[in-house]
Amino acid sequence: MGQKMHVKMTVNGKEEEFLAEPRELLIYTLRERLNYTGPHIGCETSHCGACTVEIDGKSVKSCTMFVAQADGADVTTIEGIGGPDALHPLQEAFREHHGLQCGYCTPGMITRAKKLLEENPNPTEEDIRFGMAGNLCRCTGYQNIVKSIKAASAEMLAAKEAAE
Amino acid sequence: MIPAAFDYHRPATLDAAISLLEEHGDDARVMAGGHSLIPMMKLRMADIPHLIDLQAIDELFGIDVRVGEVRLGAMVTQAEIIDHTELTSACPILKEAALQIADPQVRYMGTVGGNVANGDPGNDMPGLMQCLNARFTLVGPGGSREVDARDFYEAAYMTDREDDEILTAVTLPLHGRGYAYEKQKRKIGDYATAAAAVTCEQNMGTCVEASIAMTNLSDTPIWSEAAGEALVGSQVGPDEIEAAVAAMLDDIDPQDDNRGPVAFKRHLAGVILTRAIERAWTRAEGGDA
Numbered sequence: 001m002g003q004k005m006h007v008k009m010t011v012n013g014k015e016e017e018f019l020a021e022p023r024e025l026l027i028y029t030l031r032e033r034l035n036y037t038g039p040h041i042g043c044e045t046s047h048c049g050a051c052t053v054e055i056d057g058k059s060v061k062s063c064t065m066f067v068a069q070a071d072g073a074d075v076t077t078i079e080g081i082g083g084p085d086a087l088h089p090l091q092e093a094f095r096e097h098h099g100l101q102c103g104y105c106t107p108g109m110i111t112r113a114k115k116l117l118e119e120n121p122n123p124t125e126e127d128i129r130f131g132m133a134g135n136l137c138r139c140t141g142y143q144n145i146v147k148s149i150k151a152a153s154a155e156m157l158a159a160k161e162a163a164e
Numbered sequence: 165m166i167p168a169a170f171d172y173h174r175p176a177t178l179d180a181a182i183s184l185l186e187e188h189g190d191d192a193r194v195m196a197g198g199h200s201l202i203p204m205m206k207l208r209m210a211d212i213p214h215l216i217d218l219q220a221i222d223e224l225f226g227i228d229v230r231v232g233e234v235r236l237g238a239m240v241t242q243a244e245i246i247d248h249t250e251l252t253s254a255c256p257i258l259k260e261a262a263l264q265i266a267d268p269q270v271r272y273m274g275t276v277g278g279n280v281a282n283g284d285p286g287n288d289m290p291g292l293m294q295c296l297n298a299r300f301t302l303v304g305p306g307g308s309r310e311v312d313a314r315d316f317y318e319a320a321y322m323t324d325r326e327d328d329e330i331l332t333a334v335t336l337p338l339h340g341r342g343y344a345y346e347k348q349k350r351k352i353g354d355y356a357t358a359a360a361a362v363t364c365e366q367n368m369g370t371c372v373e374a375s376i377a378m379t380n381l382s383d384t385p386i387w388s389e390a391a392g393e394a395l396v397g398s399q400v401g402p403d404e405i406e407a408a409v410a411a412m413l414d415d416i417d418p419q420d421d422n423r424g425p426v427a428f429k430r431h432l433a434g435v436i437l438t439r440a441i442e443r444a445w446t447r448a449e450g451g452d453a
Contacts, residue, residue, distance in 0.1 A: 001169050001170065001171055001213055002169025002170060002171065003171065005172060021169065022169075022170060022171070022172035022215070023166065023167050023168070023169055023170060023205075025165070025166075025206075044165050044206075045165075045203060045206075046199065046203060046269075046270065047353055049267075049269060052269060058243070058272035058273070059268060059269045059272055060269055060272060060273060061269045061270070063165075064198065064199055064202050064203065064273075065198065065202070065273075066172070066198070066202065066215075068172040068174075068215075068217070069198065069217055069219065071174075112268070112269070116268075130268075131268055132268075133267045133268060133352040133353075134266075134267030134268045134269040134270065134352070134353070
């Protein structure tokens with residue numbers, strides 16, 4: 001029982017193939033096997049959202065998914081959203097508006113916020129608070145996180161308008 | 165957290181999934197979104213040697229809005245319910261309830277089938293389905309059968325479903341203009357301390373139909389027939405709401421736990437049901453609520 005299985009998935013656009021026990025939690029696959037250490041382990045009980053990644057267009061807590069379930073999936077972590085050389089507008093806005101203090105929750109926050117803005121490009125404060133309710137932050141009190149997401153939304157809408 | 169080892173199966177058809185259940189008996193469990201089962205496996209409170217993932221079975225997906233009723237495939241997620249405009253205009257209480265379940269990430273994964281089949285008294289959909297008089301389709305080696313949501317729940321995690329059956333769909337009649345799902349929880353993501361599902365219909369200002377079910381106030385959801393009857397034939401004034409609350413309190417059996425003592429839960433159940441009836445009735449009368 002528990003024999004290793006052959007798993008294939010795309011992570012941040014790169015094809016990955018490996019053998020894994022089905023019970024391996026996806027967060028460990030990403031962090032320890034594939035070295036994507038952006039998604040964090042916070043509570044490991046699907047409450048805090050620090051491990052949030054995007055899987056086939058859904059925001060998912062990767063501590064509550066087996067690697068076997070993600071066989072064949074398309075996964076995006078914070079590393080696939082932007083980096084030091086080319087920050088995503090959300091990353092830029094979190095920096096500009098002090099949307100983090102210790103930074104532990106930030107990869108999950110930004111990964112979730114990216115999906116939220118895809119579904120609702122111009123959210124109200126209430127929309128943001130409701131849409132980010134699965135991500136906990138113990139430092140900021142959320143005020144500046146909401147402000148950062150609002151600012152990124154404005155920036156992305158303006159950039160889209162300029163491009164059209 | 166590392167769950168016990170298991171063999172993983174991802175059958176492509178319902179028949180293949182049922183064959184696996186027959187083959188492995190008690191050692192096998194089906195999994196939909198996994199957001200109830202995986203936490204239990206991580207805690208090693210569930211040990212499942214053969215895990216059968218339903219994600220590849222096409223016939224378990226899809227929302228079908230028909231004349232007078234709606235069919236939800238078991239694998240329809242809470243997020244899909246929330247985003248489906250045709251469903252929301254036909255049966256708006258589903259969205260109102262789904263928005264109060266867990267958090268956004270969990271709603272992308274959590275399914276209606278998993279929510280109703282698991283038998284956890286904390287889940288919101290079972291009470292809602294009892295209120296709506298929904299039917300569950302169960303498919304096993306001997307074929308398919310339907311069970312009323314009101315007859316499905318026996319005790320916590322104990323349902324009418326046989327071990328080799330899979331709950332494949334939920335079919336529900338469309339409800340009247342009055343509806344509300346009201347839930348009190350300690351925090352986002354928590355189960356209800358108390359929740360109430362109410363539907364009602366009025367004709368010339370008189371209530372002609374009402375259905376009431378409660379969540380997490382017994383070891384099963386509670387459809388309180390007497391509570392609904394207390395409203396029918398009235399103008400749903402304070403006296404009738406009080407009578408409905410009293411009837412509901414006779415039917416529930418909450419237990420002390422970390423959500424509060426029995427007296428508090430009974431008090432809260434009354435408050436939540438009163439709010440739900442008031443909102444449902446306002447809507448039945450054509451008002452905003």
